[in-house]
Amino acid sequence: MISPQPSVVNAKTIRPIAASSIYGIVFHEGFIWAIDSHNGYLLQIDPDTNNTTILNNHYWSDFIGATGLAITDDVLWFTNRESVYCCSLRTRDFAPQLFLRLRDDVDGIAVWESTIYLTSQKQGKIFIYDRESQAKITHFYAPGIGVENITIKNEEIWLTDTLEQTVYCLDRATGETIFSVLTPFVSPSGLAFKNDGEDGETLYVAYADREVYIRDNPNAEPNYELQYRDRTFIHPLYFHYYPDRKYALSNGYLVEMSYTEEISPLDNTEIKDLAWRIALPAETDRQKIREVQSIGLPFTEEIKDGQRIAVFKFDEFNARQRYIFGWKAILEVWSIKYQIQPPDCEDLPQLRDEYRQKYLTDNDNLAMDTEVIIQAAESAVGSETNLLRQVYSIRNYVYDKLSYGIKPHIDTPDIVIKRGVGSCGEYLGLLLALCRLNGIVCRTVGRYKCPGDPLKRNIPLQPDFNHVWMEFYLPGYGWLPMESNPDDLFEGGPYPTRFFMGLAWYHAEMAKDISFEVITSEGVKIDKETVSIGELAINHIEFTILSELQPKTELID
Structure with missing residues (x-):
């Protein structure tokens, strides 16, 4: 930390x-x-x-x-x-x-x-x-x-x-x-x-x-x-290299981030004992929460898998009510670049069984049992056995197969690879499928990016889109980030490696291994087919860059 x-x-x-x-x-x-x-x-x-x-x-x-x-x-x-x-x-x-x-x-x-x-x-x-x-x-x-x-x-x-x-x-x-x-x-x-x-x-x-x-x-x-x-x-x-931890930090910023929901139901809805959970930003090697405060309504906090969650409660919720509620966090965020090379990955520890069970299965409509994805997983790595080179090869294979495009919904990887065009979420789905079929533990992370101009200080900034990327697990080192699509700059490559094991300061990390936003009624999760959050409320995301930071030369656990 x-x-x-x-x-x-x-x-x-x-x-x-x-x-x-x-x-x-x-x-x-x-x-x-x-x-x-x-x-x-x-x-x-x-x-x-x-x-x-x-x-x-x-x-x-x-x-x-x-x-x-x-x-x-x-x-x-x-x-x-x-x-x-x-x-x-x-x-x-x-x-x-x-x-x-x-x-x-x-x-x-x-x-x-x-x-x-x-x-x-x-x-x-x-x-x-x-x-x-x-x-x-x-x-x-x-x-x-x-x-x-x-x-x-x-x-x-x-x-x-x-x-x-x-x-x-x-x-x-x-x-x-x-x-x-x-x-x-x-x-x-x-x-x-x-x-x-x-x-x-x-x-x-x-x-x-x-x-x-x-x-x-x-x-x-x-x-x-x-x-x-x-x-x-x-x-x-401004930068500092931590050789014992295999990463370097550079120009950090103190950023105020707020996430709020404005209740505006599309249909006449009544929910008893509604609990609305919104994840708070994560604590990582490059991101720390300085303080958090509520917006609109008070919340209590829960901890799940080591991450803080804000919980807003409504005894009786119906479409006639109007609320604004959420949180505001002051964050320290840095750019990070991990300094790990393929020779570091020649003799890795054994993967834990719980990671195999949790992160190598198709638990997110990844179409891992389809012939086109199975063949793609084989082609992407070829005869490569080094884990880091495998991930790099899979990334380049996906970049070769896809070009970036925004769509109103996310299709499964088998449809995406045939179409050849995908959003960041669709790039991510294909990356996850190919990695998991090759025995590489990986997961979805991210959520939002602050508009990336740190010269715009003390001005409210709104992101145009949400954003997701991938983390893959390297035994002995931990979770490493890899952007889903921003490095796909040229058709056929070569592709930059800036965000391969690296994140820029403007990435806001949250909701790792947990859902970012969940609603429950009388303690039971409400699935989106019954009532979706998007049908109940409009979200508002805002960033304000407050000041520039310089990494400290000392870390604490």
Whole structure:
């Protein structure tokens, strides 16, 4: 469980003036130097005031499309398509000189003493060159699939990846990943460490994407239009790696979440001794409840399978009554990424019998006895025996077979795989069926996601949909998350692994192994065929992001 008193931070978001798409960034002479790839600007940014200066006034066109940036020994280095350029900082004219031309495009650059490190999305590699001879020394395989930028810190390589929404820490000698953390925003495009003196160092990450907004156009009718615009900024990345627990936490947020029901029956209904149970958020490695209070009506609490449940009671319930009731919770939520590799899964403990009985059966209309699902389960894993690789193979198989689409109801996996289109719940059903047929313990979790823009503080936010994902059980380690569909970005792959054993800060975890909402009459559960909750009430879900948090270095049990 996370310590109840994490540090609250007043994180400074740096917004360079007139910038469109910041990629490589470097701290130099007390300023942030940055490449604006779209405009070709080499920018000098005051991190305290956002004051921005264009340095390459005469050579900006040579920098258009540049992505990587490094400064060492009075030399500025940058990458642009398949070329590496350098500029002398002594003359300050920033006239680029060609240093190296490669066969394919390169994205990021870092220079460490006599060694130059280059990243290439097209090659999927990190190239290492000798600075003096310009000869290639070796290469490492890149850990992600997006455009990666790079910096060096002592014996570590640090990378951002635009598609993975991830920062990686690699061993500089071997290229192996030490750990990785999720970024709080999408499309991280550059990174640099700032020396804070006695306070150590802070990692800053640049982001470049597009945001949607409503434009007021007086010449149109109606005058409001949906438009997109470039968005770029630089924000601190706070993180902590817990090697003994095999996970890393990054930028957390204090979030207020409320769930309420508004009684509005569709039919004339009377229920005696009605008990309405609503699960409270779960306590997990990345989520903690600070406080809970009732909304509208008081509730009592029950504990079931270790989870807290709010119970609202009505002696006589009928369609003429009107109530609003529910709960409001203050939550600490972090992004989490588990650091478990296939070699860790070669000699796992035996699975407990109660897990086999509970999580390997078809208890949720999974069509596990149909021929199409049985064949799919065999095809998905092939001859693979490593549990972690099996789950990964099943995920990729489902992504290959399905594309995302919203439907009014959830069909069984046999229908979904034939149709080839599914909602998050239908992706999940197919994942559950294929995993369980291969002896992999798994379950449904989730419920809602906070709208994922942590810069919108103290503003009520409503999610557009509910959301579910999967947890699979790794003996000896516990339950690990896997998103149902958000990583299915490209038809045929490759697919990101950001949410394979990882969750972003905006996921709200609740109702694990229990129903989120249940109603009973005189102690007997009311099935949805008799009276469904949706026919009795309208739910209202709201999130408010209050502040940003920094993970503590100490945990308590």
